[in-house]
Amino acid sequence: MYIFIINPRAGNGRAKRVFSKIIKSELYQSLESTYHFTRYPGHAEEMAKQISLTPERKTIIVIGGDGTIHEVLNGLTDSSTPVAFIPGGSGNDFARGCNINGSPVEVLRDIINGDNEKSYWIGNYRQDRQPIRNFANSIGFGFDAQIANTVNKSVYKNIFNRLGIGTLSYVIALIQVLIHFKPMTVIVDVNQQQRKLTNCWMVTTGNHPYYGGGMKIIPDAKIQPNILPILIIHDISKWKVLSLFITVFIGKHQMFKEVERLEATDFTIISDQELFFQVDGQTDTCKTCTVTKQVDPVILLGTKME
Numbered sequence: 666m667y668i669f670i671i672n673p674r675a676g677n678g679r680a681k682r683v684f685s686k687i688i689k690s691e692l693y694q695s696l697e698s699t700y701h702f703t704r705y706p707g708h709a710e711e712m713a714k715q716i717s718l719t720p721e722r723k724t725i726i727v728i729g730g731d732g733t734i735h736e737v738l739n740g741l742t743d744s745s746t747p748v749a750f751i752p753g754g755s756g757n758d759f760a761r762g763c764n765i766n767g768s769p770v771e772v773l774r775d776i777i778n779g780d781n782e783k784s785y786w787i788g789n790y791r792q793d794r795q796p797i798r799n800f801a802n803s804i805g806f807g808f809d810a811q812i813a814n815t816v817n818k819s820v821y822k823n824i825f826n827r828l829g830i831g832t833l834s835y836v837i838a839l840i841q842v843l844i845h846f847k848p849m850t851v852i853v854d855v856n857q858q859q860r861k862l863t864n865c866w867m868v869t870t871g872n873h874p875y876y877g878g879g880m881k882i883i884p885d886a887k888i889q890p891n892i893l894p895i896l897i898i899h900d901i902s903k904w905k906v907l908s909l910f911i912t913v914f915i916g917k918h919q920m921f922k923e924v925e926r927l928e929a930t931d932f933t934i935i936s937d938q939e940l941f942f943q944v945d946g947q948t949d950t951c952k953t954c955t956v957t958k959q960v961d962p963v964i965l966l967g968t969k970m971e
């Protein structure tokens with residue numbers, strides 16, 4: 666049984682259009698399936714939870730963007746329900762990171778064929794004393810989070826998304842944030858080593874390289890168990906940050922001496938002040954956060970990743 670979860674708001678209606686193409690295909694009509702549209706934020710998470718609790722064998726096929734897959738991965742109660750994703754959002758970093766491409770019906774064929782099945786180790790995070798949550802793409806503290814926050818609140822986001830130049834929103838927000846940004850003082854605990862960073866711009870990790878609709882924030886990140894690739898930018902001038910972020914688009918920013926690239930099974934960030942963070946593009950604040958990898962991978966269908 667295939668159960669489709671579609672976010673009709675994702676990609677300004679793109680996910681809905683993607684599903685209307687799929688529903689007309691012979692392939693879809695040959696499947697035993699049901700579908701559900703999300704009706705409000707958080708609904709995909711609730712549905713994924715209910716679906717994963719049913720005893721039948723089923724596959725969840727998500728049509729939406731990064732926010733929708735984030736919700737579904739947080740709703741799963743265990744890793745026994747395979748998940749597939751057909752991109753229908755604006756940024757679609759999850760699809761990019763997992764090498765899910767082709768027309769909607771081609772992606773559906775890749776899902777049904779079943780020979781494109783891979784393990785996907787999602788990330789876990791615990792902000793302050795709240796319950797553990799999952800991330801599909803990335804979690805970042807500081808500068809990248811403030812950029813995501815500015816983009817999400819902006820009036821230009823939807824306009825640029827409609828024009829297919831959504832990354833331009835991040836460039837504009839980067840300049841807006843750069844003008845006022847104050848570097849953070851944080852304690853970062855990586856590999857049992859605590860360091861105090863007094864001029865820290867950002868601490869970011871991801872399951873794959875992409876952020877902000879295609880920026881290669883951690884160019885060599887791979888979907889793998891147990892290891893978090895961590896990028897820390899600190900002790901850098903505002904002007905140099907600008908040139909550094911220009912190179913993010915081609916994934917060359919790791920050459921800068923102010924960029925540290927570490928690996929760990931987990932890390933904790935601690936601050937006296939509320940810290941901005943972004944997780945899969947949505948923003949929040951916290952004073953401490955521990956990040957790790959989930960031990961049991963999600964079974965992801967329809968991906969051409971290595």
Ligand SMILES: Nc1ncnc2c1ncn2[C@@H]1O[C@H](COP(=O)(O)OP(=O)(O)OP(=O)(O)O)[C@@H](O)[C@H]1O
Pocket residue numbers: 672673674675676677703704705706707708729730731732733734736753754755756757758946
């Ligand atoms: N029916 C609905 N009405 C309003 N918002 C919804 C509804 N269903 C889901 N949402 C919310 O829509 C938000 C945006 O979805 P999503 O992130 O998938 O699309 P996107 O922002 O266009 O794509 P991307 O994140 O890839 O740029 C999600 O945070 C989700 O909670």
